[in-house]
Amino acid sequence: MAVDSILSSPLGPPACEKDAKALQFIEEMTRNADSVQENVLAHILRRNADTEYLKSFNLDGATDRETFKSKIPMVTYEDLQPFIQRIADGDRSPILSSHPVSEFLTSSGTSAGERKLMPTIKEELDRRQLLYSLLMPVMNLYVNGLDKGKGLYFLFIKSETKTPGGLLARPVLTSYYKSDHFKTRPHDPYNVYTSPNEAILCPDSFQSMYTQMLCGLYDRHQVLRVGAVFASGLLRAIRFLQLNWRQLADDIRAGSLNHKVTDPDILSCMTRILRPDPELADFIVSECSKEKWERIITRIWPNTKYLDVIVTGAMAQYIPTLDYYSGGLPKACTMYASSECYFGLNLNPMSKPSDVSYTIMPNMAYFEFLPHEAAPAAGVAQPPPLVDLADVEVGKEYELVITTYAGLYRYHVGDILRVTGFHNAAPQFQFVRRKNVLLSIDSDKTDEAELQAAVESASRLLKGYDTSVVEYTSYADTATIPGHYVVYWELLAREPTAGPTGEVMERCCLEMEECLNSVYRQCRVADGSIGALEIRVVRNGTFEELMDYAISRGASINQYKVPRCVSFTPITELLDSRVVSTHFSPSLPHWAPDRRRC
Ligand code: AMP
Numbered sequence: 001m002a003v004d005s006i007l008s009s010p011l012g013p014p015a016c017e018k019d020a021k022a023l024q025f026i027e028e029m030t031r032n033a034d035s036v037q038e039n040v041l042a043h044i045l046r047r048n049a050d051t052e053y054l055k056s057f058n059l060d061g062a063t064d065r066e067t068f069k070s071k072i073p074m075v076t077y078e079d080l081q082p083f084i085q086r087i088a089d090g091d092r093s094p095i096l097s098s099h100p101v102s103e104f105l106t107s108s109g110t111s112a113g114e115r116k117l118m119p120t121i122k123e124e125l126d127r128r129q130l131l132y133s134l135l136m137p138v139m140n141l142y143v144n145g146l147d148k149g150k151g152l153y154f155l156f157i158k159s160e161t162k163t164p165g166g167l168l169a170r171p172v173l174t175s176y177y178k179s180d181h182f183k184t185r186p187h188d189p190y191n192v193y194t195s196p197n198e199a200i201l202c203p204d205s206f207q208s209m210y211t212q213m214l215c216g217l218y219d220r221h222q223v224l225r226v227g228a229v230f231a232s233g234l235l236r237a238i239r240f241l242q243l244n245w246r247q248l249a250d251d252i253r254a255g256s257l258n259h260k261v262t263d264p265d266i267l268s269c270m271t272r273i274l275r276p277d278p279e280l281a282d283f284i285v286s287e288c289s290k291e292k293w294e295r296i297i298t299r300i301w302p303n304t305k306y307l308d309v310i311v312t313g314a315m316a317q318y319i320p321t322l323d324y325y326s327g328g329l330p331k332a333c334t335m336y337a338s339s340e341c342y343f344g345l346n347l348n349p350m351s352k353p354s355d356v357s358y359t360i361m362p363n364m365a366y367f368e369f370l371p372h373e374a375a376p377a378a379g380v381a382q383p384p385p386l387v388d389l390a391d392v393e394v395g396k397e398y399e400l401v402i403t404t405y406a407g408l409y410r411y412h413v414g415d416i417l418r419v420t421g422f423h424n425a426a427p428q429f430q431f432v433r434r435k436n437v438l439l440s441i442d443s444d445k446t447d448e449a450e451l452q453a454a455v456e457s458a459s460r461l462l463k464g465y466d467t468s469v470v471e472y473t474s475y476a477d478t479a480t481i482p483g484h485y486v487v488y489w490e491l492l493a494r495e496p497t498a499g500p501t502g503e504v505m506e507r508c509c510l511e512m513e514e515c516l517n518s519v520y521r522q523c524r525v526a527d528g529s530i531g532a533l534e535i536r537v538v539r540n541g542t543f544e545e546l547m548d549y550a551i552s553r554g555a556s557i558n559q560y561k562v563p564r565c566v567s568f569t570p571i572t573e574l575l576d577s578r579v580v581s582t583h584f585s586p587s588l589p590h591w592a593p594d595r596r597r598c
Contacts, residue, residue, distance in 0.1 A: 332350060
């Protein structure tokens, strides 16, 4: 039922009364972006006026933007680390927020190799929930009939730890899926999932994925959208199907459940779902045993209207593979969020990935923007002029700086955004990139310093062979699932006949992995979402050829620096054509959920 008559929206005719209210809310927030922002800041400052952090800057009760901007410095995680450490250790005094910190959200961004701990407060869940509640009303403007079927979403929780002071530390989505907001959400015909909560909430990733896939196969005709949070997650599900379709088909044929699934909650909920369906089992066998898996998503789930996955930012590298498996289905990037704060949503979710812009919702936090070209050098005392949400300019790039209800004040998120336009008075942003990220396959983010440290540490293993690494560069290889890091090494051996053996080179691969941050190692070990690191040794002189190539394309000889990551095809082709040997990490690096400092 279109409800123009009930409440119309400039965004389009809402699908139902609930949607009309959500769209109305978006209109109100975006029309009044600047005044909403002013109120949000005043609210945050008023309620947190007595926190140790704000008192130290002598705001003296001021809640206006001018005083705030003149007295409160911009900070990074490292600046806040001592405060966060005290909270983690059990100090319950109002340090950053007057509301008690309810838990820590563990970001995929790292500090000193470990996930950053973002303090959060209970009511932030409501704010996140509010943003989620806006997504389907917007989607319903573009896709009809989503209430006539289900969404096949591969959603997972990850391991959680406790800080010495007893607070939980876990990823934001784990926190959300385990909350009553998610677990006891009211039935919404537009938002029915094939995956039972019990499967999503199972901590064992195999059992969780197996059950979610099985349920998705049973419901194959009802599935209208297929998704995961990030593109890499959906591809991991396809890979899982490739590896497990025989067992899945056997279970469907017999109405049984793989003996590897032992989680009692899953077992009890699956008794309601399992049933023998030999016809479906035959169909799965016939489709999955075909050599080509092109369009497998639409072959198995023929009514899929779109994929719901983030393919912006680092995830853009997966677009061709997703297109291959889905026959080019639209890819909806619905929201932009982080552990620190949920930022906003895409008001045109069926747009091409290259055209995706996110509208930051002014009620979520107080947002400021550091003009990208004016990024300050470390240690510069004078705060650079930050621009308010409503004042950013179309075409310009900015770094996102946030002030949250949970007690982050003028905090650098590390994302670079470009303004593409406005919806009412609220700007819309293209996600350009994350600052300082060289390599990323899944939620891992490896920067240049981390890669350098890993190469240095691994190259020490070559000392006994009078060999050194003279140059290196890297590449995120996503041609296989899961993707993996490739590091090209040019070696200099004093005595080429006594150079390192293949076994030594494999140890170098593993040593590099041991040195990479804990998110990388968790993806490798617990999630299996990154494959073994590969070193490709290239013949001597290759990096000089690389330089010649860059100079032939206009680089300056004086300023030329070896790129520490390459993705331009002619360059990877050049490197690959000079490879003399390849080596893979022979085993998994160490990772344990409790290896955190706090
Ligand atoms: P985390 O704190 O681990 O949740 O990671 C949050 C970061 O993921 C953000 O700061 C962005 O860098 C990235 N991210 C989140 N949503 C998107 C999106 N829609 N497109 C591109 N990158 C995103």
